[in-house]
Amino acid sequence: MFKMMGFCAKWISWIKGCLKSASISILINGSPTSEFTPQRALRQGDPLAPFLFNIVVEGLNGLVREAMDKNLFQGFLVARNEVKVSILQYVDDTLFLGKASMENVKAIR
Numbered sequence: 001m002f003k004m005m006g007f008c009a010k011w012i013s014w015i016k017g018c019l020k021s022a023s024i025s026i027l028i029n030g031s032p033t034s035e036f037t038p039q040r041a042l043r044q045g046d047p048l049a050p051f052l053f054n055i056v057v058e059g060l061n062g063l064v065r066e067a068m069d070k071n072l073f074q075g076f077l078v079a080r081n082e083v084k085v086s087i088l089q090y091v092d093d094t095l096f097l098g099k100a101s102m103e104n105v106k107a108i109r
Helices: 009-020 049-069 102-108
Strands: 076-078 083-085 087-090 093-096
Touching: 049 087, 049 093
Parallel strands: none
Antiparallel strands: 076 083, 087 093
């Protein structure tokens, strides 16, 4: 996804390095445990999380746009100009809007 958006290889390696190099410890009764490496790359409160979320969301928007172009998903028409709305996103919530049909459900799935 990063390459598709035009990020250079060096920058991509920096992001990977940030995600893979972390170690954490937990406070138990006020005393820290020994450090360990988390099993998943992204941790709660990670300052990179909002940025990486935006990258993933851009990919999802592209997939929905492509599905609409291929008539696999029918969006919802809004206002007098009949603007097609198919997906709304805010923070970490995603809402798909479209015709109530099994075809749309299958396309999302």
